[in-house]
Amino acid sequence: MTSPVLRRAVEADLPAIVDLLADDSLGRTRERPGDPGYAAAFAAIDADPNQLLAVAELDGAIVGTLQLTFIPGLSHAGATRAQLEAVRIRADRRGGGLGRELVEWAVRQARQRGARIVQLTSNASRQRAHRFYERLGFELSHVGMKLDLGR
Template structure:
């Protein structure tokens, strides 16, 4: 397994993971829209954001996208947030965590989260936080098994364009 920053070539596979967490979608069937392209470019250009993937490939360390033939098994986004509270503690926000439906139960999710926490620790973060939809009860059990505590109640406000 290889844990690395996502490349543009990974975008259809990441979107397939995010589109349906109960099925395995063929990345070739995913339409990558202009909004997806803009969002991925913004994440890639921002030093406080990372889209990360877990793959089963022998990824080319020189960054040659033609050398990346493996399967994206999981993904997540890390956003690093500076804060004044807790004595200036920087935190890492985890979003968009997914493991391919046909590969769950083998410890890949736990490994993905362990690697993300280690990456955040190396960056100087003192806290990893996440939110999860109330409908995702299996994901909640998973996060609790990893040591995450239900410490806050979350709120969201959708803004009309």
């Protein structure tokens, strides 16, 4: 397999990123490709120096994405955390090591920015994803909770 180009996303990547987010059982219920809200969200992410929205490009096509958010904090002696979110690999590219390569790249980005911790949340129903992250060295350490503020 040709090595993917791993890079910061640009606005032209947005439709492909949204398609990746929508391409699973959970995404189909919450994503709305074509919604203008994605453009505003992309602009806010792109303008924020504590955000890194990244893509994996292979042979001119976007085949993976993730978002890394850098969170300054006081705990752990003022450590910065890197929050890993929305990791997606196109269905026909799953299982070939691209996800590992993309996450390892994100961890390197976090180290370069001085983060001491990389953390993530994953929906409780995503058992395969949990095993994937454990193989990469992530440990189950916390119980996550959310409060849906609705609209």
